[in-house]
Amino acid sequence: MSRLWKDSVQDQHIEQLKRTEKVPDHIAFIMDGNGRWAVDRGLPRVAGHKEGINSVREIVKASSNLGVKYVTLYAFSMENWRRPSKEVNFLMDLLLRYLRDELDELHANNVRLQAIGKINALPKKVQQQLHESMEVMKDNTGLTLVLALSYSARWDIVRAVQTAALDVRRGKLSPEDITEDLFSTFLQTKEFPDPDLVIRTSGEMRLSNFLLWEAAYSELFVTERFWPEFRKEQLFEALDDYVGRERRFGKTSSQVNEQVQQSVKDKILNVFRK
Numbered sequence: 001m002s003r004l005w006k007d008s009v010q011d012q013h014i015e016q017l018k019r020t021e022k023v024p025d026h027i028a029f030i031m032d033g034n035g036r037w038a039v040d041r042g043l044p045r046v047a048g049h050k051e052g053i054n055s056v057r058e059i060v061k062a063s064s065n066l067g068v069k070y071v072t073l074y075a076f077s078m079e080n081w082r083r084p085s086k087e088v089n090f091l092m093d094l095l096l097r098y099l100r101d102e103l104d105e106l107h108a109n110n111v112r113l114q115a116i117g118k119i120n121a122l123p124k125k126v127q128q129q130l131h132e133s134m135e136v137m138k139d140n141t142g143l144t145l146v147l148a149l150s151y152s153a154r155w156d157i158v159r160a161v162q163t164a165a166l167d168v169r170r171g172k173l174s175p176e177d178i179t180e181d182l183f184s185t186f187l188q189t190k191e192f193p194d195p196d197l198v199i200r201t202s203g204e205m206r207l208s209n210f211l212l213w214e215a216a217y218s219e220l221f222v223t224e225r226f227w228p229e230f231r232k233e234q235l236f237e238a239l240d241d242y243v244g245r246e247r248r249f250g251k252t253s254s255q256v257n258e259q260v261q262q263s264v265k266d267k268i269l270n271v272f273r274k
């Protein structure tokens with residue numbers, strides 16, 4: 001029997017964050033520092049990846065309980081293929097095991113699984129398991145878990161440009177019709193909202209070719225913690241910081257405040273209209 005996450009004792013911090021009504025719809029994670037976490041403990045680098053899976057489990061569960069709609073995990077970048085083959089093989093085995101072992105629990109908790117990246121570059125058995133898991137969970141309506149695998153944002157942008165260019169050549173599209181919104185529909189992330197928050201562990205201040213188009217207006221949160229020690233308390237810390245931020249999308253602070261006041265007025269009026 002798979003455990004139902006909602007049945008676990010509800011965390012006060014989760015309730016407190018939910019009350020702010022500012023929990024992000026989409027959080028994207030750059031899970032960095034597995035190797036350093038292991039080396040600091042005199043362990044082989046791969047031990048950090050193994051421990052990182054426990055963080056993945058805890059973060060997915062906490063995000064679901066918080067009501068986050070999308071979580072994207074940068075699990076393997078296109079550049080990661082350049083690592084020693086032993087480490088790459090270990091990561092692929094870990095991914096395969098994660099997909100197999102977590103399927104029932106993710107499914108029981110209404111999680112939908114999606115993937116972005118050059119999926120056909122993955123070992124065949126990983127591709128098969130990934131497709132099987134996505135198929136089983138395809139109608140679920142809870143958290144959408146997006147795994148970025150063999151992913152490169154520049155690769156996806158170039159792929160999108162090529163697809164749009166082909167449509168232009170075939171006469172299906174005219175260059176003037178290509179707007180930001182239309183261009184987004186050519187990206188693999190077309191179905192998902194842009195991330196509200198990008199969290200990176202292990203202190204590095206960069207995006208590392210992750211969701212470059214989609215993260216244009218995302219809030220960034222960088223923590224010194226390594227991924228294997230990034231657990232739900234650290235997620236809450238990032239969200240406490242996020243809910244206190246003002247997202248202006250290029251507007252002035254007073255414009256944003258007016259907008260907030262207007263939406264409160266609209267909500268009150270709607271209550272009276274009902």
Ligand code: FPP
Pocket residue numbers: 031032033034035036037049050052053056073074075076077080091094095098147227
């Ligand atoms: C970066 O740490 C992490 C990775 C390249 C892999 C992340 C993978 C996992 C957490 C496990 C698999 C994930 C899923 C979703 C099944 P690093 O090795 O670059 O660390 P370093 O910068 O300290 O060397």
